[in-house]
Amino acid sequence: MDHDVSGAPTLNRRRLIRSAAVAAGAFSSLGVQRIGAEPAPSARLRTARRSQVRKVRFALTTDDQPRVQPLLDQYASETGIIVEPQAFPYPDLYEDLNINLTLGTCAYDVVSLDDPWMPLFAGQQFLTNLKELATREGVSFDREDFVPAFIALGTDPTAGLQAIPWIGNVQVYAWRQDVMQELRRDRPRTWDDVIAAATDVQAARPGGDLYGVGIRGQTGNSAATTFLPILRGHGADVFDAGWVPQLESEQAQAAMGTLLALAKLAPPGVEEIGHEELAQELYTGRIAQAADIWPNQMLQVYDPARSTVLGKVAIGAQPAQPGVQPASMTGNWLLGIPAGCGANAREALAFALWLTAPEQQKRLLLERGLPPTRLSVFADPESVEKLPFLPGLVEAGMNAAPRPRTLHYPAVEEILGRWVAQAISGRVSGEEALGQANQEIRGLMVREGVLRE
Numbered sequence: 001m002d003h004d005v006s007g008a009p010t011l012n013r014r015r016l017i018r019s020a021a022v023a024a025g026a027f028s029s030l031g032v033q034r035i036g037a038e039p040a041p042s043a044r045l046r047t048a049r050r051s052q053v054r055k056v057r058f059a060l061t062t063d064d065q066p067r068v069q070p071l072l073d074q075y076a077s078e079t080g081i082i083v084e085p086q087a088f089p090y091p092d093l094y095e096d097l098n099i100n101l102t103l104g105t106c107a108y109d110v111v112s113l114d115d116p117w118m119p120l121f122a123g124q125q126f127l128t129n130l131k132e133l134a135t136r137e138g139v140s141f142d143r144e145d146f147v148p149a150f151i152a153l154g155t156d157p158t159a160g161l162q163a164i165p166w167i168g169n170v171q172v173y174a175w176r177q178d179v180m181q182e183l184r185r186d187r188p189r190t191w192d193d194v195i196a197a198a199t200d201v202q203a204a205r206p207g208g209d210l211y212g213v214g215i216r217g218q219t220g221n222s223a224a225t226t227f228l229p230i231l232r233g234h235g236a237d238v239f240d241a242g243w244v245p246q247l248e249s250e251q252a253q254a255a256m257g258t259l260l261a262l263a264k265l266a267p268p269g270v271e272e273i274g275h276e277e278l279a280q281e282l283y284t285g286r287i288a289q290a291a292d293i294w295p296n297q298m299l300q301v302y303d304p305a306r307s308t309v310l311g312k313v314a315i316g317a318q319p320a321q322p323g324v325q326p327a328s329m330t331g332n333w334l335l336g337i338p339a340g341c342g343a344n345a346r347e348a349l350a351f352a353l354w355l356t357a358p359e360q361q362k363r364l365l366l367e368r369g370l371p372p373t374r375l376s377v378f379a380d381p382e383s384v385e386k387l388p389f390l391p392g393l394v395e396a397g398m399n400a401a402p403r404p405r406t407l408h409y410p411a412v413e414e415i416l417g418r419w420v421a422q423a424i425s426g427r428v429s430g431e432e433a434l435g436q437a438n439q440e441i442r443g444l445m446v447r448e449g450v451l452r453e
Contacts, residue, residue: 054081056347059097060112062087064167064333067368071360081347083110090114094410101126106341109348113163115153115332120407122154122162128337128345130154130352131161137346141353149400150373154334162336166356167364168373169331171229172315172396174282174293174301179210191233191258191319194289198265201288212265214287217424218274224417225329226292228403230262231255232327233320238404238412238441243450247416247438254321256423256430263424271425283307291318294331295371298389315392317399328396329403332373408448415440 060068065087072083086108088096094117100107101121113121121127134140143151143161147168154163175187179201188194198212216222231237236251246252263270267286279297281287285308293315300306301313320326335352337345354360361372365383371393377383378394403409416437423433445451 054347056081056083056109056344056351057086057107058083058110058112058351059086059088059093059100059108061093062089064112064370067370068355068364070367071355071363075351075354079350081351083351097121101338104338104340106338106343108338109341109344110352111336111338112166113334113336115165115330115334116403116409116413118153118156118163118334118402119405119409121336122156122159123407125159126339127159127162128339128341129160129162130164130337130349133337133345133349137349139349139353141356145358145374145376146356147373147375147378147394147397147400149330149397150332153330153332153402154336163334164352164356165332165334165373166352166361167333168371168393168397169294169296169333170371170393170397170400171225171291171318171329171331172293172295172298172393173229173289173291173318173328174298174313174315175289176285176309176312177314178312179288187314187316188289188319190321191230191255192321194291194319195258195261195265197289198262202265210285211267211281211287212289213262214273214278214281214290214292215259215262215266215270215424216273216275216278216292217263217271217421219421220414220417222274222417223421223424224413227255227259227416227420228329229291229318229327230259232329232401233318233324234258235321235324238416239406243406243445245438245441245445247434247441252434253431256434259420260423260430271421282313283309285309295393296369298393299369299387302387302389311388313389315389315396317396326399327401328399330397330400406450408444408450411444412441415444 065085069085072085076082097111097113101111146165150165150168153165155161180187180197183197183200183204185197185200188197194213201210201212216226231252234251234255236246236249236255238245238247240246267281273281275294278290278292279300282290282293282297283301283303283306298315301309304310317326318328335356337348337352356373358374358376361374361377362380362383364370365372365377366386372378375394378390384390404412406412419428419433419437422428423430442451446453
């Protein structure tokens with residue numbers, strides 16, 4: 001999710017497909033139609049009644065619903081169209097959408113999607129092609145103003161534009177400018193620089209009031225997400241182009257060495273650190289740098305009510321070893337329209353375009369603390385004056401890459417995050433952790449038919 005996903009689920013795709021199959025019988029007994037099926041008369045009547053009341057049903061997370069509710073109220077006031085939120089905790093939203101989009105129940109008109117889910121939902125053509133829908137409705141919108149890496153997340157190579165980004169999360173590297181100046185150091189650019197700076201901090205402040213770096217060591221999403229920028233910054237990734245796991249490569253081993261070196265320079269108890277705990281370490285001035293920082297954490301750093309380092313923290317793209325292109329990681333949320341549910345498609349598209357327009361994106365940023373997806377908002381003078389970290393955020397966004405684009409990523413992340421966490425806690429060696437993770441991920445991809453034995 002990555003506001004972040006700190007407690008994100010490790011959902012098994014096979015289990016969800018089984019759940020969808022079980023649910024199919026129940027849905028069919030209620031007269032709900034599959035994608036492409038001719039609606040039963042009762043279904044057509046229900047659709048007609050819902051169109052008359054001009055209502056758009058919006059599936060999203062329970063975290064985002066209160067943030068966006070004032071805008072939903074504004075939209076209803078301006079248009080007369082009620083946007084009815086259907087909010088779920090993160091894991092429940094994923095499972096619910098997996099069932100409803102797979103079965104084509106038309107339970108929702110607009111859905112909010114975490115970008116790692118896009119290969120599943122867009123790649124399987126469970127979402128409407130938004131460009132084609134806009135053309136049919138005679139509507140145009142400015143794609144050029146979106147951060148390129150963000151709009152690309154909603155574009156499937158074969159199915160076209162399936163979703164548009166509305167929350168512009170991106171992972172960034174953060175550092176204390178005052179501490180680097182004190183150490184007479186420039187901003188660390190490589191992972192070797194990060195280790196060297198963290199080591200200098202420990203030597204200069206041996207009392208334990210300031211640590212060199214912060215990382216997340218909680219098992220699952222936290223450990224996997226903290227390791228990915230280090231892995232990529234050493235020139236490797238979880239998979240190669242043919243979906244063969246690469247965690248036993250020389251680059252991956254070097255990345256694990258970097259992670260374990262950083263773990264020794266982090267505050268004690270790193271194996272218990274998740275998203276919220278890392279944010280607290282940053283805004284209370286306990287750490288000098290971290291490469292697993294997200295926009296909502298930076299908003300806490302710039303909150304005078306809680307931050308002791310106001311104005312002292314800068315952000316930018318992730319470090320990378322010499323010869324490796326720096327790449328931050330996206331954590332966007334996107335708006336999609338379920339396929340085969342045309343009764344409210346016009347209203348759904350109008351709402352999605354309204355919520356992602358620059359005016360609403362700026363309001364979501366300044367009033368609700370959600371990072372934008374529009375270049376014009378990142379460059380807006382009022383926004384930059386209030387939130388000086390925005391240029392660093394868009395710098396990271398312009399060089400951002402998604403998590404591995406496979407529908408099996410939730411299961412991959414569970415495996416990787418479990419073994420990385422064990423290495424951080426010292427229960428296994430780094431080499432053993434990568435070997436075991438590589439073996440399990442390969443086994444997963446074989447079982448799913450992606451690789452052969």
